Amino acid sequence: MSLSLTPRSTRSRQQVPALELHSAEPWPENAALYQQLKEDQILLSDNAASLAVQAFLQMCNLPVRVVCRANAEYMSPSGKVPFIHVGNQVVSELGPIVQFVKAKGHSLSDGLDEVQKAEMKAYMELVNNMLLTAELYLQWCDDVTVEEITHPRYGSPYPWPLNRILSYQKQWEIRRKMKAIGWAGKSLEQVLEDVDQCCQALSQRLGTQPYFFNKQPTELDALVFGHLFTILTTQLITDELSEKVKNYGNLTAFCRRIEQQYFEGHDKDGSAAASARSAKRSLLR
Amino acid sequence: MAAPMELSCWGGDWGLPSLHPESLTVMAYAKFSGAPLTVNTINNSWSTPKADVPVLISEDTVISQPAKILNFLRKQRYNADYELSAKQGADTLAYIALLEEKLLPALLHTFWVEAENYCSVTKPWFASRIPFPLSLYLPGKMSREALNRILLTRGGPPLYSLTEVEAQIYRDAKECLNLLSKRLGTSQFFFGNTPTTLDAFVFGFLAPVYKVCFPRVQLQEHLKQLTNLCRFCDDILTCYFKLTITDG
Numbered sequence: 012m013s014l015s016l017t018p019r020s021t022r023s024r025q026q027v028p029a030l031e032l033h034s035a036e037p038w039p040e041n042a043a044l045y046q047q048l049k050e051d052q053i054l055l056s057d058n059a060a061s062l063a064v065q066a067f068l069q070m071c072n073l074p075v076r077v078v079c080r081a082n083a084e085y086m087s088p089s090g091k092v093p094f095i096h097v098g099n100q101v102v103s104e105l106g107p108i109v110q111f112v113k114a115k116g117h118s119l120s121d122g123l124d125e126v127q128k129a130e131m132k133a134y135m136e137l138v139n140n141m142l143l144t145a146e147l148y149l150q151w152c153d154d155v156t157v158e159e160i161t162h163p164r165y166g167s168p169y170p171w172p173l174n175r176i177l178s179y180q181k182q183w184e185i186r187r188k189m190k191a192i193g194w195a196g197k198s199l200e201q202v203l204e205d206v207d208q209c210c211q212a213l214s215q216r217l218g219t220q221p222y223f224f225n226k227q228p229t230e231l232d233a234l235v236f237g238h239l240f241t242i243l244t245t246q247l248i249t250d251e252l253s254e255k256v257k258n259y260g261n262l263t264a265f266c267r268r269i270e271q272q273y274f275e276g277h278d279k280d281g282s283a284a285a286s287a288r289s290a291k292r293s294l295l296r
Numbered sequence: 297m298a299a300p301m302e303l304s305c306w307g308g309d310w311g312l313p314s315l316h317p318e319s320l321t322v323m324a325y326a327k328f329s330g331a332p333l334t335v336n337t338i339n340n341s342w343s344t345p346k347a348d349v350p351v352l353i354s355e356d357t358v359i360s361q362p363a364k365i366l367n368f369l370r371k372q373r374y375n376a377d378y379e380l381s382a383k384q385g386a387d388t389l390a391y392i393a394l395l396e397e398k399l400l401p402a403l404l405h406t407f408w409v410e411a412e413n414y415c416s417v418t419k420p421w422f423a424s425r426i427p428f429p430l431s432l433y434l435p436g437k438m439s440r441e442a443l444n445r446i447l448l449t450r451g452g453p454p455l456y457s458l459t460e461v462e463a464q465i466y467r468d469a470k471e472c473l474n475l476l477s478k479r480l481g482t483s484q485f486f487f488g489n490t491p492t493t494l495d496a497f498v499f500g501f502l503a504p505v506y507k508v509c510f511p512r513v514q515l516q517e518h519l520k521q522l523t524n525l526c527r528f529c530d531d532i533l534t535c536y537f538k539l540t541i542t543d544g
Contacts, residue, residue: 090453129475133390140393191445193361212386 038115042075042097044068045083051167052081055245056146061093063105063237068095069273070228071117081168109230119229127224131231134216134223138231141209142238144194145202145252151185153199155248207255210239214259221268228269235262236269300334301372303365305350307337307425310507313537315421317403318362319350321500325366327536328491331374340427362500366493377492384487388494391479391486394472395501401446402469403501405462406515408442413510470518476502477522484531491532503529 046061047053053061061077068075075095080086087094087103094103095111102111112118120131150161165181166174189195194202213235222228223235239262243253256262303326305319314320314337326333338349348360352368359365370377377385407418422438423431451461476498485491486498505515506529520526 088454125478126481129479130387130390132475133387133394136397137390137393140397188448191441191448208389212389215382215386216390218383 036098036115038073038117039098040074042073042095043078044075044093044095045078045080045086046093047083048079048081048168052164053079054150054161054164055241055247056143056150057084057092058245059143059146059238059241060091060105061237062241063234064093064095064108066236066269066273067105067109067119067230067233068112070119070233071112073112073117105230105234119227120224122227123224123229131224131229134213134231135234137209137212138234138238141205142242144189144192145206145209146238146242147185148189148194148197148202149199149247149252151182152189152195157182159248203251203255206252207258210256210259210262213239214262217261217265219261221265232265232269236266239263240266240270299355301331301352301354302336303333303350303352304336304338306422307339309421310509311533312503312507315504315508316349317400317500317504319500320503321362321496322350322352322365324491324499324532324536325369325376325493325496326374328496329369329374329376331369331372338425340425362497366496376490376496379490380487380492384492388492391476391494392497394475395497398468398472399501401450401465402515403505404442405446405465406505406510406512407508408439409446410510410512412512414439417508417510466514469515473502473515473519473522473525477525480524480528482524485528491536495528495532499529499532503533 044061044064047057049058065075065077083092083094084090088101089103089107091104094101095108097111100111102108120128123131149156151157161182162175162178165178168174169177186195197205217223222232224231239256242256243263243266245253247253303319303322305322306314306316308314308320312320313323313335323333323335325331333352350360350362350365352359352365354368357368359368369375377388380388406413408414419435419439422435426434446461446465447458450465451458455461455464480486483489485495487494502519502525505519506526508516510516
C-alpha cells in the first residue's frame with residue numbers, strides 16, 4: 012500500500028492518512044468525548060486528561076458531549092482516555108487531538124512564534140513528566156491509596172473476581188513503567204517534592220498573566236488546568252497533594268478563571284463544573 | 297573549605313570527556329560552576345562503582361543521579377544558575393523535561409538498541425572498561441534496560457511493532473533538536489553569555505550524539521544540519537574541556 016497521488020475517490024480509507032481525508036469536513040454537532048464513569052470509576056490521572064481535552068475543545072469553541080462508559084479505556088485506539096469520536100474518526104489523548112483539531116482548521120497556538128512554540132511544548136512535557144507521573148505514582152504505587160481508593164474504583168463496574176484481576180494487571184503495568192523510568196525507588200515525600208517543584212515552575216512561568224502566553228489560552232493552559240483542577244478538587248487519603256498546588260495563589264486563581272470562563276454557564280451534564288461538584292470531590296476553595 | 301569531591305563516571309573518547317550523557321552533564325555543570333571535582337573514570341579495577349553512575353562522593357555522602365548531584369553542588373555554593381530569573385529557572389525545568397521525554401529514547405536507541413551500533417561500538421567500548429567477567433554481563437544488562445525503558449514509555453498501542461516505535465522516537469527526537477535549535481538561536485548559551493544548568497543538560501545529551509562515530513547515524517546527520525547546536529557543543533568542548541581533549 013503506497014501513498015500515490017491518485018484522486019481521493021479511488022484511494023481506500025486505509026491508504027490515506029486519516030487527517031487528510033477528513034480535514035475538509037466541518038466539526039459535527041454530535042462529536043462525543045468518551046471517558047470512564049465519573050462518579051465511581053474514573054481515577055485522578057484519567058480525569059485530569061479528560062478535563063484537559065474538554066478545556067481545550069471549549070477554548071476552541073468546538074462543542075462536544077461527554078459520554079461515560081465503563082469500558083472507555085478498551086475502546087480507545089491507544090488504550091488511554093479520553094478519546095473523541097468525531098464523524099468517522101476516533102482520536103485519543105491530548106497531543107493527537109490537538110493535531111486533529113488543527114487539521115480541521117482550529118488552532119490555539121498559531122499566534123505564537125517559533126521560540127514560544129518550543130517553550131509551550133517544553134512546558135507540556137514538564138506537566139507530563141512530573142505531574143502526570145506523580146499522579147500515577149500516587150494512584151498505583153502508594154499502598155494506602157491503592158487499597159482504599161484505586162482498586163475499589165478501577166474495578167467497580169465489574170463483578171468479582173474480574174475487578175481484582177483488572178486492577179492488579181493495571182497496577183503491575185504501571186509499576187513496571189515506574190521502575191523503568193527510575194520512580195519506583197522514590198518515596199512519597201520525594202514525589203510530593205517533585206510536584207512542588209513542578210508547581211513552582213508553572214507558577215513562576217505564569218506570573219501575573221491571565222494565561223501562559225499572555226492574553227490567549229493555548230493547549231498548555233488546557234493541560235495545566237486539567238491537572239491542577241483535578242488535583243485541587245479530588246479527595247484523596249490526605250490533602251498533601253492539593254496543598255502543594257494551593258501554595259501557589261496564582262495557580263488556583265488561574266484554575267478558577269478558566270473554570271468560570273469556559274465551564275460555568277454551560278449546563279451540560281458532562282461539564283467540568285458538574286463533575287467537580289460530585290459527591291466524592293471537595294469544592295475548589 | 298568544602299570537602300574534596302570525587303566523581304566516578306564513564307570515561308570519554310572521540311574528543312569527549314565522557315560518552316555517558318548523565319556523566320557528561322555533571323562534568324559540564326562542575327566546569328560551569330567552578331566546582332573542584334576530581335574525576336575518576338571507571339576502569340577495569342573492581343574498586344570503582346559500576347551501577348548508578350555517575351556517583352559523587354564527598355566525605356561520607358554518596359549521591360547518584362544528575363539532578364541530586366547538581367542540587368548538592370548548589371548547596372555547596374557552586375551555583376551556575378545564580379543570575380537566572382525565576383522564569384528562566386522554570387524554563388530550565390521544562391526544557392530538561394523535553395530532553396528526557398523526546399530526545400532520551402532516541403539517544404538510548406542509538407547507543408544501546410540499534411544492533412549495528414551496539415555490537416560494533418557501544419558493547420566493545422563499555423566492555424573494555426569493565427573488569428572480566430562483569431564485562432560479559434553488564435553491557436547486555438544496560439542494553440536490555442534501555443530497550444525496556446523505550447518500550448514501556450513509548451511502545452503502547454497504536455504502535456505495535458518495534459520498527460513503528462523506532463520511527464516515532466526518531467521523529468520526536470528530530471523535532472526536539474529543531475525546537476532546541478530555535479530556542480538557542482544565535483546566542484552563545486541558552487540564557488545569554490554564561491552557561492547554566494540547562495546548557496549542561498543539553499550538552500550532556502547532544503555531545504555524544506554529535507561526536508561518537510556510529511555506523512547508523514540518522515540522528516547525528518540531523519544534528520549536523522543544525523549548525524548552531526554543533527557550534528554550541530564545540531564551544532563548550534574548547535572552552536571548558538580543553539585539557540581532557542588533549543588527553544583524549
